[in-house]
Amino acid sequence: MVNFYQGTSADTTPYDVLPSNSSREPTAPVAAIKFDKDAPYYDMTGDKFLIILNQHSFEDTKHFKHRPSPRNGTYKDEGRLRQVFHLLGFITFVFRNLKYKDIINCLTSIASLDHSRTSCICITILTHGDKGGKVFAADQPYKLSEVMDIFGKQATLINKPKLFFVQACRGGNMDSGHTVNLSTTCDSRLGAMTIYQSSETTCHYSIFEELMMVMEQEEAKTAAPSFNISNLLNLIKAWKNRWNAEDSDASLSQNKSFLTVPTHADTLVLCSTVEDFLSFRDGSGSWMIQALCNTIENNHQNENLLDMIIQMNRTVAYDKVTVLCKLKEMNKKKQMPETRFTLTKQLKF
Template identity: 35%
Template sequence: DKGGQLYALDRPYLLNDIITIFEKQRSLVNKPKLFFVQACRDDNLDASNTVKLDSEYDSVLSIPTHADFLILHSTVKAYRKYNGSWMIQALCDIIGKHYEDLDLLHMITLMNKKVTYERVTPTNEDTNNKQQMIETKFTLTKYLKFQ
């Protein structure tokens, strides 16, 4: 996946080109499209940190340095966001309603749905009938639930 290219037996493919094919399929609208990419993304190696576990045994665990991150972007790469804080407002609404019964990733899915159905108030022809989609990247290794 170096530079967004996936190398197959016949030739390299751009992941964005593959995704574009699925985006254009009307029969897949409102259906989840899952991509599991098992590929290097560069030549860097992920170091690890050692953690001593709180247990009756003195266990030590090695965890990758990039573990347990959650990154939300208000829009997908290469697209603009619109005025207002749609993502933050939606996230606050969803957390306020569901913090006791859902974990964070489930709440983010609901937030995505809420923002997906928002429409830009047309101020000019260029933004008429436009929307935005949040991009989520995570390396969480545990459920994250508010108490």
């Protein structure tokens, strides 16, 4: 059984669409996203997808040295991501506690859709991890690069931003950090950004409406509605057929001029920590995801993604430190998120 959630929050009123926060009008089919080589920004007017792989619990299998501990607080991260990306007009899929094979199957199915009308794919992985780019499914570790390759080889996603946000450890090291004098009086704990709770806006995608009922969920912590894999594959098949039946030749350009772009272009990977190090989470969620969501919520209308990541880096690097740990030697530790990118344009949500 797969926990599957197509995120629309409780106060959705399907026909009250705000185009500024929605990728398209509910019923009008949109043309394929056109690629403008010289535009400084990615075209974000198409559909935008957030896929959350949320791993709270892990099985006791031979693939793990010890059974990984439950990741308390991860549903806070999931909830906050859904809230903020909903505000940005993203369609959200949440998969909880999937096994490795199910992760690969689900992502392959989503990637194999016709993404002619897609503007952006964001995969967020909330889990345990280890050195060498390993992240944990419910039953075994796997390589982040496997997930990236699934989306990297999809023809209709070429030239479109593929974002990977990874909240996971990358080894067991802890960083005590460097302490510096400040030139002015300043409590380093007071620098966290003020969060204002934007009122939620709604968006609506007719194709989903026909295929599945909108699940309402007050608290992210409660059990998620469940779909099994075959339900999901049927859903995707129906969606695919529907899109193919609509103006499928929209992607055929009249003009046969070509541009060849490198296979690994237009990708961004944001990891919660640098290689070899731990990253931290408590009952309120993880430092990185919470800081990222706050930063995006407050700044997405004016700032680029990279600018917001720098702000998030600042919040985590300066304001966060471990306290009240069970093991004394885990106190006063720091965390430094790391981002790598091959973007060729600026990204503004």
